[in-house]
Amino acid sequence: MKALYKIKKGLDLHLEGEAAHKVRTIKPSAVYALSPDDFNGIVPRVVVKEGQHVDAGDPLFVDKATEKIHFVSPVSGTVAAIVRGDRRKLLHVSVQSDGKQTCRQDSPIAIDKASGSDILASLLKAGLFAFVRQRPYDVIASPEVMPKAIFVSAFSKMPLAADFSFAVEGHEDDFKTGLRALAKMAPVHLGISPEQINTPLLPVKEVQVSVFAGPNPAGNVGVHINHVDPINKGEVVWTLDPGAVVMIGRYVATGRVIMERRIAVAGSGVTEPDYADVLVGTPIADLLDGRLAETDRHMRIINGNPLVGYKSEKDGFLGAFSREVCVIPEGDDVDEVLGWIMPRTNDFSTNHSYFSWLQGRSRRYNLDCRIKGGERHMIMSGEYERVFPMDIFPEHLVKAIITGDIDKQEELGIYEVAPEDFAVAEFVDSSKLELQRIVREGLDLLRKENA
Amino acid sequence: MIKKFFDKIRPSFEENGKLHAFHSVFEGMETFLLVPHTTSRCGASIHDAIDSKRIMSFVVIALLPALFFGMYNIGYWNAQYSHIDASALSMFFYGLAVTLPKIIVSYAVGLGIEFIVAQWKKEEIQEGYLVTGLLIPMIVPVGCPLWMLALAVAFSVIFAKEVYGGTGMNIFNPALVARAFLFFAYPTSMSGDAVWVAKDPILGLGGQVPDAVTKATPLGEAAAGHPMSFQFGDMVSGLMPGSIGETSVIAIAIGAAILLWTKIASWRTMASVFVGGAVVAFLFNVAGFESNQVANIPWYEHLALGGFCFGAVFMATDPVTSARTQSGKYVYGFLIGALAIIIRVLNPGYPEGMMLAILFMNMFAPLIDYCVVQRNINKRLRRAKTQK
Secondary structure: OOEEEEOOOOOOOOEOOOOOOOEEOOOOOOEEEEOHHHOOOOOEEEOOOOOOEEOEOOEEEEEOOOOOOEEEOOOOEEEEEEEEOHHHOEEEEEEEEOOOOOEOEOOOOOOOOOOHHHHHHHHHHHOOHHHOEEEOOOEEOOOOOOOOEEEEEOOOOOOOOOOHHHHOOOOHHHHHHHHHHHHOOOOEEEEEOHHHOOOOOOOOOOOEEEEEEOOOOOOOHHHHHHHHOOOOOOOOEEEEOHHHHHHHHHHHHHOEOOOEEEEEEEOOOEOOOEEEEEEOOOEHHHHOOOOEOOOOOOEEEEEEOOOOOEEEOOOOEOOOOOOEEEEEEOOOOOOOEOOOOOOOOOOOOOOOOOOHHHHOOOOOEOOOOEOOOOOOOOOOOOOOHHHOOOOOOHHHHHHHHHHOOHHHHHHOOHHHOOHHHHHHHHHHOOOOOOHHHHHHHHHHHHHHHHO | OHHHHHHHHHHHHOOOOOOHHHHHHHHHHHHHHEOOOOEOOOOOOOOOOOOHHHHHHHHHHHHHHHHHHHHHHHHHHHHHHHOOOOOHHHHHHHHHHHHHHHHHHHHHHHHHHHHHHHHHHOOOOOOHHHHHHHHHHHOOOOOOOHHHHHHHHHHHHHHHHHHHOOOOOOOOOHHHHHHHHHHHHOHHHHOOOOOOOOOOOEOOEOOOOOOOOOOOOHHHHHHOOOOOOOOHHHHHHOOOOOOOOOOOHHHHHHHHHHHHHOOOOOHHHHHHHHHHHHHHHHHHHHHOOOOOOHHHOOHHHHHHOOOHHHHHHHHOOOOOOOOOOHHHHHHHHHHHHHHHHHHHHHOOOOOOOHHHHHHHHHHHHHHHHHHHHHHHHHHHHHHHHHHO
């Protein structure tokens, strides 16, 4: 029996350039790179030297605290560069591919016979535990505290988000295997959208399935947790993105680490937006090779979707958790006169002082990255609440974070949230506060205080 | 073209330019005319087109019907008592001539202080005063002298807003603080019978009203124990003496429609103010206060009189000073409506209770929110306990 949750609060936003359900082959790249910045909350220690040979699946760096979590190379080849920034902060480790893609071979795991701790040990060694995040704090999970539950969301409602039902096509068995393996460690909750009910993603009898209907952020795993089994102080929940579950399933079945996912290449700046099967760490330039629309406008490349992704450059690499790469106008070259009073029919707003409400819900917008207003103190009330479908007062929580009131943050449920849960609120905010940054910094500070 | 102009004059406002002292004014004007180029650095790459400039502009637009009607109303009463034949248009222009100096003084003093503070704190100019600056002239009697207005504006912008940290941080509604300041500092100029009709001709418009003529507001009449000389129809249309912007229910209703449709004002607050006022006024109607004229004003007339509508639509819904939680807004609004009527009926000194009711509830809004938020906190604590 699947539980159905109807989410009312939220906002669906349609942008131009959604990826069509087609897969384009991209030739293997010469260099791949892994960046520790993608893995929140860990301090890396590099375990390779420049020029050293690695196979796909060999660790490039490990976490300094426990040295148990391995971050492994997506390809075989030689370590090309260990790039450090200010104060010797590790930026990324790049590997020159040898083109053979030789893969470290472990023995496949028989799930029925394996125990939870066997699975955990294998995932740590294989470098796939690096894709397990935990709440509280929304950081890479600690292998030393087992969670009360594991949550996976099989869909995303973010604008331009990759459709997982399509991204997993042909790999459904790996996905199910992955879920079964996770279920050995803790109860697994899978959140799906109503369209996914009768698809090959299911059934998996070891996991509890919940259906979430409603607008963005109904696909956020944080919303699922809050509805199904909210986190209390002192409890830990692990979350995985569904692409990582596929990698885990593949590893369990074959004993090989293949960090490949099908990502969407989308946005109004891309000609013929569609999908591509690529390894984690693929250069963005190769992904977008010959795909950028001809334009004289400034464009922004985003690792991830326009609401939670981060700005990237053409010489960057596909992030470990990015499920899409989007290209949209930057907007710093647009001159707009008297924007505060003009009708601005090309712009989207939830507010009826603009006319988006007249243009129908299916209209697609080509939004740029301008903030379109100055940062202010919080003036309007109830703005965040309208797009925040959790039993939490977002406005008061954000205020508690800004003022650094840790007791209040705990009371208001900071352990249950991740920055991505505030993405839609950040979009609609008329005071233009950087909510995701504020929440991220709040979580980091709290983690330090509680350590 | 505008951009070229700004690019040309920009250097003189930068750090070492000779006009650096005015750089916040420059920035204010630039962002007013051109949408800033700033793009997001982190977090969400895309943003809703709404911003506080847009919001404040729409509140100002929503205020305009009431303001224009107020101007006409001023001319109408002047014509009535000076016994001249004036066309509707000339009545309006007379009102405009009376009101415009007030608006200019209010903006000049208020925005001047805002500019100085923004310059001093190296912040952007905040547009909150655009609304406050128009509200203040609309809630004072037409006879209020300009110097008094200037003093009240300065007092409220400095002590009700900037000392708290500017727009968004204030506890009390600055426009009402300005009015309260005038009310307690210069009571004779703010109430009584003499201040509600403009008496002198301006620029050839309007007539001379004899000094002996006085006209009380309907609530003033009732408070003094006289029967009211106005019909319900006058109250709705607004042809009665009162503060400049507050008399016409129809004009305020247009503003209310704009605010509610754009979701700038909360319908929860607005509706519950009216419910609160109606319930309490109805209770007074049936309670049988024989001697108290105000208690016997029918409840629907109570809602149409004085500053009730204006306060409910434009003042109580100020998001900064009202309750911020959705359920808190019901309580907040209801208590404003209820208190306003209670003050009117039971306090013979103040014929109008809306101002004090809203200021009083501004003070208690954080408490209401505290209770609502605390329920959520307790729920979370209980959940944690039952798990263990």
